[in-house]
Amino acid sequence: MTNKGSRDKYADERRFFPIMEECIFLDHCTGGIYPTYSRDAMIDYIKRGSETGMTFEQFAEYWVYTDSVRNEVAHLFHCTGNDICFGSSSTQLFNIFINGLDLQPGDNVITSSASHESVPFILLNQRQNGVEVRFVDPIEGVTDPDQIFSLVDSRTRAICLNHVEKFNGFRHDLKIYGDFCRSHGIALGIDASHSAGVMYIDVNEMNVDFVTCSGYKWLMSPLGIGAAYISPALQKSLKLVDTGWCSEKERWNKNVYEPNTRTNACRFECGGLSIIGLIGLESAVKHYANLGSSDVQEYVLSLSDYLYQRVNLYLKEITVYGDIPSSNRSNIVFLSIPENYGLNEKFMESKGIRAHCFNKGTLLRIGLHYINNKRDIDSLIAFLSSVEQNNI
Numbered sequence: 001m002t003n004k005g006s007r008d009k010y011a012d013e014r015r016f017f018p019i020m021e022e023c024i025f026l027d028h029c030t031g032g033i034y035p036t037y038s039r040d041a042m043i044d045y046i047k048r049g050s051e052t053g054m055t056f057e058q059f060a061e062y063w064v065y066t067d068s069v070r071n072e073v074a075h076l077f078h079c080t081g082n083d084i085c086f087g088s089s090s091t092q093l094f095n096i097f098i099n100g101l102d103l104q105p106g107d108n109v110i111t112s113s114a115s116h117e118s119v120p121f122i123l124l125n126q127r128q129n130g131v132e133v134r135f136v137d138p139i140e141g142v143t144d145p146d147q148i149f150s151l152v153d154s155r156t157r158a159i160c161l162n163h164v165e166k167f168n169g170f171r172h173d174l175k176i177y178g179d180f181c182r183s184h185g186i187a188l189g190i191d192a193s194h195s196a197g198v199m200y201i202d203v204n205e206m207n208v209d210f211v212t213c214s215g216y217k218w219l220m221s222p223l224g225i226g227a228a229y230i231s232p233a234l235q236k237s238l239k240l241v242d243t244g245w246c247s248e249k250e251r252w253n254k255n256v257y258e259p260n261t262r263t264n265a266c267r268f269e270c271g272g273l274s275i276i277g278l279i280g281l282e283s284a285v286k287h288y289a290n291l292g293s294s295d296v297q298e299y300v301l302s303l304s305d306y307l308y309q310r311v312n313l314y315l316k317e318i319t320v321y322g323d324i325p326s327s328n329r330s331n332i333v334f335l336s337i338p339e340n341y342g343l344n345e346k347f348m349e350s351k352g353i354r355a356h357c358f359n360k361g362t363l364l365r366i367g368l369h370y371i372n373n374k375r376d377i378d379s380l381i382a383f384l385s386s387v388e389q390n391n392i
Contacts, residue, residue: 009291010299010370010371010373011373013035013287013291013370013371014371014373016035016036017035017036017371018036019033020033020371022352023352023353024352024353024376024379024380025354025372025376026353026354026355026366026367026368026372026376026380027354027355027356027365027367028217028218028331028367028368028369029194029217029332029356029365029367030217030356030367031216031217031223032216032217032218032219032220032221032284032369033220033371034220034221034222034280035220035284037287038220038221038279038283038284041279041280042222042276042280045275045276045279046276060252062275063251065275065278066086066273066275066278067081067266069086069278069281069282070082070084070086070266072282072285072286072289073227073281073282073285075285075288075289075293076196076197076201076213076227076229076285076293077196077201077202077203077211077229078201078202078203078204078205078293079203079204079229082264082265082266083203083229083230083231083232083235083264083265084227084228084229084265085265085268085269086225086226086227086228086269086273086278087225087226087227087228087268087269087273088224088225088226088274089214089223089224089225089226090118090191090192090193090212090213090214090226090228091118091122091214092226093212093228094118094119094122094160094189094210094212094228095122096228096230096238096241096242096268097187097189097210097212097228097230097234097238098122098125098126098158098189099239100234100238100239100241100268101157101158101187101238101239102239103126103129103131103157104129104130104131105129105130105131106130106131106132106155107130107131107132107155107156107157108131108133108134108151108153108155108156108157109123109126109131109132109133109156109157109158109160110133110134110135110136110151110152110156110158110159110160111123111133111134111135111136111159111160112135112136112137112138112143112148112161112162112165113135113136113137113138114137114138114141114143114162114165114167114168114170115160115161115162115165115166115191116166116191116193118191119160119161119162119191120133120135123160134151136148136151138165138168138170140322140323141167141168141170141321141322141323141324142170142322142323142324142328143165143170143172145172145180148177149180152184152186156184156186157186158186158187158188158189159177159181159186159188159189160188160189160190160191161177161189161190161191162190162191162192162193162194163190163191163192163194163196163199163201163211164192164194164195164199164330164331164332165194166194167334168321168322168324168332169322169329169330169331169332169333169334170322170328170330171195171199171328171329171330172328173327173328174188174190174206174208175205175206178206178207178208179207181207181209182207187209187210187234188207188209188210189209189210189211189212190210190211190212191211191212191213192212192213193212193214193218194217194218194330194331194332195213195218195330195331196211196213196218197213197217197218197219197220197284197285197288197296198218198296198297198331198368198369199297199300199330199331200296200297201293203229203231208229208231209230209231209234210228210229210230210231210234211228211229212226212227212228212229213226213227213228215227215281215284218331218367218369219281219284219285219288220280220284221277221281221284222274222276222277222280223277224274224276225273225274225277225278225280225281227281228265228268229265230265230268235263235264235265236263238268240261240267242268242270243259243261243267243270244269244270244271245270245271246266246270246271246272247261247266247267247268247269247270248260248261248262249261249262249263291370296370299370300331300368300369300370300372301329301330301331303368303372303373303374303377304330304331304368305326305329306374307333307366307368307377307380308320308329308333310377310378310381311335311381311384314381315381315385315388316388317338317388318335318336318337318338318384318387319335319336320333320334320335320336321334321336321363322334331367331368331369332366332367332368333365333368334363334364334365334366335364335366335384336362336363337357337361337362337363338362339360339361339362340391341387341388341391342361343357343361343364343387344357344361351383352379353379353380353383355367355380366380
């Protein structure tokens, strides 16, 4: 149970997000809000670049800074900085995993049809190499691990999932998959773009081989920066498909005849990275680490459970979409809306509610972060209750 001290620390974080005083913000799934401490640091970087330009010495220092950020981002996954690789997005980084497995004709990989398109699209691209992609369809929104495991055979090379599914907020138990994959010699790749920064991830405890995330959602950073955890074993075995001067142990190596490629996760970085993105990412991750990853998950899941309770108690026609067991709930909750209500985002925004409404207004996606609280949920329920009464 979340105690008063925990609630106070999240209330204290809320002050860094002025928009939370202007509206009920529940659209972290689409894009996170920049906290003022990140905003100010990013503006300072841009201002300095505009007023003084960049010297080579500063350019070199930015790479020292980049390596220091790895150690901060490692807190997301409970690993070391040597296991962190940066890139432009989760999608770009997940390609490192799939392309690096060097899949052969007749191999197969397994995923869920509820995954965000980025994962299956990357897998399906391997069909040109004779690789089979096997899909599992969730049953009433729930993916049972046995559904996945039943598709495994001697040619299965990887199981690839979103930690939290895009279409209903279902959260996979990564340890169940990690233990199975480890015992069967199968690689486990996870896209955590909808969980990193709010849901607990310990790659060693859960036996996960590869995890990616984009920074612009729950990590409250700009578009154009992402991070990946690559296990020490995969760092050695993944084929290096794309490389560049940043892959070198000595970045300023001028000997073009004899590259000396890094042996850790950095070897998969080809060139320059978004310093603005890293500044935003570092700030958000530091605050997340100070709050405590386990505490954050407990608090956010308590909000999710509270939303479930309030919908069931106070709403009649608007319901929770999908019968998701409490152990698989997450920071994302979907609500089913009668189509005749004509609910839309513009109307919601006019009433001070920010959330994503789609599928002809029949689905409402609610994203819950540690800067949200029960009052936000009460306000949402009051709004939806009025919608039911008035049919908008």
